[in-house]
Amino acid sequence: MQSAPSIQILLDELERMPGIGAKSAQRIAYWVLNSERATAERLAEAIVEVKDKVHFCSTCFNYAEDELCALWASPARDQSILCVVSEPRDSPPIERTGTFKGLYHVLGGELSPLSGIGPDDLHITELMKRLGINEVQEVIIATNSNVEGETTASYLARLIRPLGIKLTRLASGLPVGGELEYADEVTLGRAIESRREL
Amino acid sequence: MQSAPSIQILLDELERMPGIGAKSAQRIAYWVLNSERATAERLAEAIVEVKDKVHFCSTCFNYAEDELCALWASPARDQSILCVVSEPRDSPPIERTGTFKGLYHVLGGELSPLSGIGPDDLHITELMKRLGINEVQEVIIATNSNVEGETTASYLARLIRPLGIKLTRLASGLPVGGELEYADEVTLGRAIESRREL
Numbered sequence: 001m002q003s004a005p006s007i008q009i010l011l012d013e014l015e016r017m018p019g020i021g022a023k024s025a026q027r028i029a030y031w032v033l034n035s036e037r038a039t040a041e042r043l044a045e046a047i048v049e050v051k052d053k054v055h056f057c058s059t060c061f062n063y064a065e066d067e068l069c070a071l072w073a074s075p076a077r078d079q080s081i082l083c084v085v086s087e088p089r090d091s092p093p094i095e096r097t098g099t100f101k102g103l104y105h106v107l108g109g110e111l112s113p114l115s116g117i118g119p120d121d122l123h124i125t126e127l128m129k130r131l132g133i134n135e136v137q138e139v140i141i142a143t144n145s146n147v148e149g150e151t152t153a154s155y156l157a158r159l160i161r162p163l164g165i166k167l168t169r170l171a172s173g174l175p176v177g178g179e180l181e182y183a184d185e186v187t188l189g190r191a192i193e194s195r196r197e198l
Numbered sequence: 199m200q201s202a203p204s205i206q207i208l209l210d211e212l213e214r215m216p217g218i219g220a221k222s223a224q225r226i227a228y229w230v231l232n233s234e235r236a237t238a239e240r241l242a243e244a245i246v247e248v249k250d251k252v253h254f255c256s257t258c259f260n261y262a263e264d265e266l267c268a269l270w271a272s273p274a275r276d277q278s279i280l281c282v283v284s285e286p287r288d289s290p291p292i293e294r295t296g297t298f299k300g301l302y303h304v305l306g307g308e309l310s311p312l313s314g315i316g317p318d319d320l321h322i323t324e325l326m327k328r329l330g331i332n333e334v335q336e337v338i339i340a341t342n343s344n345v346e347g348e349t350t351a352s353y354l355a356r357l358i359r360p361l362g363i364k365l366t367r368l369a370s371g372l373p374v375g376g377e378l379e380y381a382d383e384v385t386l387g388r389a390i391e392s393r394r395e396l
Contacts, residue, residue, distance in 0.1 A: 004251065006251040010244040028216060031216045033286075045242070047230055050205055
């Protein structure tokens, strides 16, 4: 029992969030109750504001606040390299590595015949248009390393290869700092196949 | 980098929440971005509403939406047993056990000379007033089982014992389902001291 219905409503809403169970929701609810009203308001505003402001970039389909995403305005980005990712959430991890200075193209999903997701459901036509217009010299396919991601990568490779553009895929192998003993056999097998000369 | 500043603002606000790190904040932010506007609005409203509606019950200092908390209106609660807890967050776990049908008294903290928290900083005067007026027959001291909680329990015991009211403390011992091998020595020692006859 909660002595206040509004606490129960908050708990219910918090538990909808991914990764938040009953205990975490309680902890967050008590934090809200104990924090300044301004803190709670800022959080609430940030949640609604993101829904109001954020749209998809009309060219790369990444999240953006304007017609085009912020990358387009940056002179530091190399417009000749395109990184193809499945979802908008896949670009921040790549950005954090600091090793990619090109532009993105977000597919909006991955091919999955079982779930009925075909090429027409993804931003593939738009990708091909970009490759035709812009002076793209390399396409890095950074879809996930699972069945859907690999299927999508093969499909895109078949489409892009005839254009004569350099086509690459993220390497598979042991995670840096990872131990052989704990690696699954598929990853380890891939690491052996893709071994590099020293 | 985030292509949209409002996503970064949301991430910053989410990371203020307890138990939410950078990864969880990202996950929740993408969930907000992908969910219906109504879902985001309900969450935002619940956060602000709880700040507007919830106050402290004027008698037991638990969270309440009215002058008194919901327990007072319930005829099912036994007004002769009082459970003394440190914080409002301590009553829901006790309620979930379903074994306590009395009322609560929230101290609003625990005695901690090191942090400068003395008896005047807690709702102890109000507790003594309640014990004088209401027909309380038993006081269960349910402060935490740590140094501050035990100090508070001893302090309260000295105050309440002269009133001739039955005074109890939550039992210490092995958690149900717990294994002896993994119990810390203090808990195990307490479990031996408080052994019960079979």
